[in-house]
Amino acid sequence: MHPRTTTASPRAAVAVALATALALVLSMVVALLSVSPPAARADTGFRVENGRLVDAAGNDFLIRGVSHAHTWYLQETGSFADIKALGANTVRVVLSSGQRWTENSAADVANVVSLCKAQRLICMLEVHDTTGYGEQSGAATLDQAVDYWLRVQDVLEGEEDHVLVNIGNEPYGNNESVNQGWADDTIAAVERLRGAGFEHTLVVDAPNWGQDWQGIMRRDAPLVAAADGNTVFSIHMYGVYQQESTVVSYLEHFSDAGLPLIVGEFGHDHSDGNPDEDAIMEHTRRLGLGYIGWSWSGNGGGVEYLDMVEAFDPDRITPWGERIFHGPDGIGETSVEAPVYGGGGDPTDPPTEEPTDPPTEGPTDPAGECTAEFRITNEWSGGFQAEVEVTAHTALTGWTVTWTAPSGQTVAQAWNADLTSAGGTVSARNAAYNGALATGAATVFGLIGSGPAVAPDPTCAAA
Structure with a gap:
């Protein structure tokens, strides 16, 4: 005995195809809804x-x-x-x-x-x-x-x-x-x-x-x-x-x-x-x-x-x-x-570019080829850290800053300048890379000293 077969009309065939496609789409939607979305990568670690x-x-x-x-x-x-x-x-x-x-x-x-x-x-x-x-x-x-x-x-x-x-x-x-x-x-x-x-x-x-x-x-x-x-x-x-x-x-x-x-x-x-x-x-x-x-x-x-x-x-x-x-x-x-x-923000670094504003302290009517301002930036028992800002008032190829150290004060080390000391007089000469200054330009050198944290009154001259 042979199996019975039937032939559907074209309209019926289309309806069956549409129903099948709809069922497939619905099944895909159900599958997607039943599966949790992949977790985003946790923001942990460096x-x-x-x-x-x-x-x-x-x-x-x-x-x-x-x-x-x-x-x-x-x-x-x-x-x-x-x-x-x-x-x-x-x-x-x-x-x-x-x-x-x-x-x-x-x-x-x-x-x-x-x-x-x-x-x-x-x-x-x-x-x-x-x-x-x-x-x-x-x-x-x-x-x-x-x-x-x-x-x-x-x-x-x-x-x-x-x-x-x-x-x-x-x-x-x-x-x-x-x-x-x-x-x-x-x-x-x-x-x-x-x-x-x-x-x-x-x-x-x-x-x-x-x-x-x-x-x-x-x-x-x-x-x-x-x-x-x-x-x-x-x-x-x-x-x-x-x-x-x-x-x-x-x-x-x-x-x-x-x-x-x-x-x-x-x-x-x-x-x-x-x-x-x-x-x-x-x-x-x-x-x-x-x-x-x-x-x-x-x-x-x-x-x-x-x-x-x-x-x-x-x-x-x-x-x-x-x-x-x-x-x-x-x-x-x-x-x-x-x-x-909980930390964040920027450290209190000195600027990496030259300041565009004049210093808020120091001489307001500069005279001579350059001026120097001595600032205490840190201090502790028996010592201190300081910086000296040199400002050119004419184009310089080199500079020397000189000061008389207060009683009991000595310089232990310095950077961005070469220091010499004799009889309480300290002289700082520019390093090889920061001696040339255009008019109005400035540079800073630093030092660590021992003794009282007192800022002397330095003078500056072209070298």
């Missing part, structure tokens, strides 16, 4: 945006921080509050992955993060065992550093807006053949962390003990940036950066290329040469780049002068501590609390 480090809300965050040697001084937990009290917005915390020193446990890392948050500090965590790999015996590889981060991952999840992960400190020494693998090894380390679920902003150090004198990070940073858009590059500036021109060249290379950079370590002196800390602080401010000084306290091996305070005592601040916390372009002058803690 990120890199247009070559800048920004927070979850898109606010620029300018790192102004201090390194703390936590792994060797576990008992010094009060340092977090002391560092914050002097104005830092970030603390870079030394941890060990176990290859060279005792491994910091996940519980200890969680406590460090809680200490940072309690003091409203951003926590940059770094593995120190990688220091000098390829030259330093026993140094850990970046791959071993990643192994450590995976061991402590559980206590870092959800802390993306409070924690930055500095994968490994100074991960290569001066072995050039090993250093050429910096980009490939760094990309592999970043990809392992991302694959494991790390969403934190990552920080990667340069080779050559962090100083990149071979220019490897400078050359290959774009490769790393192309592989991961949430990675910040860190240069350590010690003896390689004795000249202002060297500092400026390196910083501007990254800034001009739109690559995120911080000065992850620097000091005021070092066994391999005397870095230009004034230039580092001035030009990071000018370019809007972060910096972290080395280090709070506990240095040994002949570099004790890099302690900012003696014996972890904030009341015993050292000359380096005075410079980085209280000096020009220092932490006290340029640091702003992270927006995640």
Whole structure:
């Protein structure tokens, strides 16, 4: 027996087709309504945006921080509050992955993060065992550093807006053949962390003990940036950066290329040469780049002068501590609390361009080739910080400012001018780059002094 078949009229066929199409559309609408829309990406954590480090809300965050040697001084937990009290917005915390020193446990890392948050500090965590790999015996590889981060991952999840992960400190020494693998090894380390679920902003150090004198990070940073858009590059500036021109060249290379950079370590002196800390602080401010000084306290091996305070005592601040916390372009002058803690706005930086208005103080009827105004900008027990503004009243090719220091007052250091002192008379001559002034133009030099915070009455003359 054959099945029965029927033939529908054209009108009936059209009606059936329309009904079928309508049913299909309705079913799609029901399906869409029954499925929740995909959640928008949560605005959590730091990120890199247009070559800048920004927070979850898109606010620029300018790192102004201090390194703390936590792994060797576990008992010094009060340092977090002391560092914050002097104005830092970030603390870079030394941890060990176990290859060279005792491994910091996940519980200890969680406590460090809680200490940072309690003091409203951003926590940059770094593995120190990688220091000098390829030259330093026993140094850990970046791959071993990643192994450590995976061991402590559980206590870092959800802390993306409070924690930055500095994968490994100074991960290569001066072995050039090993250093050429910096980009490939760094990309592999970043990809392992991302694959494991790390969403934190990552920080990667340069080779050559962090100083990149071979220019490897400078050359290959774009490769790393192309592989991961949430990675910040860190240069350590010690003896390689004795000249202002060297500092400026390196910083501007990254800034001009739109690559995120911080000065992850620097000091005021070092066994391999005397870095230009004034230039580092001035030009990071000018370019809007972060910096972290080395280090709070506990240095040994002949570099004790890099302690900012003696014996972890904030009341015993050292000359380096005075410079980085209280000096020009220092932490006290340029640091702003992270927006995640309610901070924001611009630090009270000096202007980066010449003022268009005349000073509100000083001579109102200038005479002579130039005038100078001495201003106390900060003071503390036994010392002070000052700036001197030189204004040209005719075109100058150079200038000299002279004053008689009040009784008991001496100048400890200066920047943007060369100072000499004899018998209570202080003379400041322009630096090579700020002597030429057009009529009406001005420049500023600064100094740190000891003794009474009293402004003398300086005179200015063409040199």
